[in-house]
Amino acid sequence: MSGILILAEHRRGTLRDATLEAIGAAGTLKAALGGPVTVLVIAADPAPLVAAVSVGAVDEVITVARPDAATYEPHVYEAVLRAVIAQRSPSLVLMPHSVDSFSLAPAVAIGEGLGFATDVFGVAVEDGQVVATRAGYNEKVFVEIDFPGRSGVLLTLRGGAFAPETAAASPTVSALDAGAGAARSKHLDWRDPPASGGIDIPGSPFILSIGRGVGDEANVAQFLELAEGLGATLGCSRPIADNGWLPKARQVGQSGQLAAKCNLYIAMGISGSVQHQWGMKHVENIVAINKDPEASIFTIARYGIVGDMLEIAEELRKQKGIQ
């Protein structure tokens, strides 16, 4: 029982960054857990991916070439991964917490009797035992999980939680003929996300959003003006759309739009209801502007301003020379 095994995730010929994050995590745990760090690449033709995973603490790359692995297929991957685990008995198996892993990790953990936790953003080794940390109750608490009686543990790692490893390394590379197993689903085709037009909340990288704090319909136009001046798309909470002050297409949240591509979200006069958060909570840079310091929006904001949104808006216009 030793070593760390990482399953490489790739799609349409490209390694996914999340795999480099898993390698980064393995690098920090290697000393405490002992044994080699091994990356498993399953593909129709794994060779072109080997260089990309030969980074950081990786000691060994195992490639498994199978024609039925031209695209990800959970039952094929399950058979291969279980065969490798049975052979190597790693103390830790890592993969990204990704859509592909959703359909793979449980089957592998159950099949091999591994300790199992998903969406993990913290891993520690205490007395040789793995302890994982994840969030619960919609991120309101953190949960520490241990795996009594399990000699191997499988974790799926939250994206962005571990620093990716990119420094080149020179692991040994070996090809393995692993796993029986057959595909039980068949790839038909890919469909790229549609391009969007008009008011585009889902596609906008920068959204300035207003809520009921705007007070009056007469104040709304100045925010359209302000958003334009800042190069942002104007969004809003539901009451603003309900009042007919802005079109429904600008509403962010559960019954509106998801700010899918947003990197900067400025919420002005929005209290931060769960339904609104549904559409924007994931955004990396949230700025909350609210006159109530207790407003829940501040609990998810990276930056907060306690103040009057109209005054802040006015000041923004002045400093940006919008008016």
Added chain:
Amino acid sequence: MKILVPVKRVASLDDEFELNDDGRDVDPDFCEFDLNEFDEYALEAAVQIKEAAPEGSVEVVVLTIGPDDADDVLRKALAKGADRAIRVDDAGLEEADRVAIARVIAKVAENEEPGLVLCGAQSADQGNAQTGMSVAALLGWARTAVVSKLDFTPGAATAQVERELEGGLVERIEVETPAVLTIQLGINTPRYASLRSIKQANAKPIECLTPHDVGLADAEIGGAGALSRVRRVFVPERGRGEIIAGTPSQQVARLLEIISEVNG
């Protein structure tokens, strides 16, 4: 044909809350409970298959594992078109993790022999994304996770599905049945239950079973069937982000700095 839809009663926490004395979970007094949103989509998908099939040929069975309070979510599911409801009481399942819960569901599936099991992609409260796919593994059935479109005619040997991947990319695939699929938000528009159907649902019986009743052995129940254990729950030290102090003009100067930092 039956379609089994396992549903979860999820908790959302109040803004402030307290932990249980053992520090391993939140005090339920601070929880608001409701049917898992993802499961609403799974249920709707099942009901739509039923409605497209000849009358009476498909039965939608909902299942939850929980205390008697969890009957509420089953009634909601009945009001939204499920035909039958089963609750497996969670006494003795205190130490269960998602895999141990999946063992219960898989046993019920073995007994009910559905043609399809539709689960939510994950739960809104814990977001493990484990239960549905664990059920598939335990049954040894074909599986697909995060399904955003589903075409299935009862009796067909395969289902055509789309799975939604990171960044909005979609993969179209064909999967063998019987299968376990986990359903993504937005696959359909879940119906609201009308007041009348709610009242009818309140009159329907709920079959109540124990883990032993469904055929689980002691070695599979609760902590014994789990692959993990919660050691401790804690409230993270979370600075509430950077509070930008000062007068509006100072605050705005900083805000403009942030805008240009982020937008590059």
Added chain:
Amino acid sequence: MRAPANMAALTGALIARGDAYLALPAYGAEGAEWAQAALARLLLSNARLKLVFAALPFAPPAFLALLAGEDRPAILQRIVRNPATSGATLLRLARQMDDAETRKALAAHAHTPAVALIGLAMHADAAVRAALLRNAGTPAVALHALLDHADAAERAALARHPQADADLLRTLLAGGDAVVRAEAVAHPHCPLTQVADACVDADAAIRRRAASNPVLPPSLRQALMGDPDPAVRAEALRLHAEGQEPALTDDGDVRVRRAQARHVALPEDLAEALSRDGDVWVRVWLARNPALPAGLIQQLGGDAEARVRHAAGRNPACPADVLATLARDGDEWVRAAVACRPDLPVEALRALEQEDAVDVASAVARNPQARDAALRRLTRHGQADVRRAVALNPDAPATALRLLLDDPYPLNRAFAVRHPNLPVADAWGSADDDAPQVRFAVGKRAVTHAAAAGRAARRHLETFPQP
């Protein structure tokens, strides 16, 4: 099932039903005093509900006072933060709890009595000081107490506080850096001589803030409108000096033109010029300006930019024929702008009543002139928001509101229950609704009704004294 019409019968019925949400509005209601103890037992029967009710902003203050007798700190903390909690309850809790969180919440609460705020100001930590500075009710005495140890940011906040008096502002101006001075000269209580000085300050930021002082005398305002800095000129324009028509003239700066476009005392030739401005926002502001002559509103109603046409459609002075034209606009958002207006010509409204597009349909649903049949149709619209707009229509007929009682969406049912045009008897029919918020609304409706009936009966007795 009829709603009990008098408070005694109603309270009895509420208690008999045993539903805390339905009964909550009765606690402390006039005429329900006799049943207070039984109501209390019902309302305090469940640990979860006590926590929920403690944070409910529409809980009756009398019930929050009762709940304040509980021991659980989490409940008490929620009561202190609840905006509905009365000053008396807050005072009581202030005497009993002395943790930092409670002090902060008390310092921030709009109902905390002045004496308590003054007490808090005497030995306040940073969080309490910040809360006091944000609380518009903090009295001047307390502000003076905070002045002693105030850092630069706090001094600026003091200078902005609505209760800051002339004395405080004078002190702040004397010792203040530019930021504090800028705040103080914008304050309506700032001594006028100091404001006048600020108007000729070398620092444009100070002049700009002086220009935003709401009690700036017209002569000073006029002077600032000739300021070399466009931001100062724009600011001086923003506030309207009643009866004082400032001499507005062409200005090369777009900021000034945008501010001018909003000004109600805009000379006609300037308005004319602005209506052809190349900057779309100048035209948007102008099109919304209620003082604009009809001819110009009409012209802007034909603007190439939909935003400008929308603004014209929202202008309260928009003439009927322009509204009718905008109602046929190719842009949905422009049609939506006029669809909710009660002054929209009837034929135009009838045409819009046929539309299903969300923004237009929800605007029609809110229009008090919309036909009953159209509103009934909209209660079946696919979008919950549109259906709810019917419940928000002050003139919605009972026939449409009744349909909303079966709406799948609880919030819509709650709004329908609250609507005064829905007979109480119909509202009472929803007393066993599945959603707590609907049952609360039913309870509230029945209690308000019974209380009004009780008052009417007493008035009747007073007018016709019994022998």
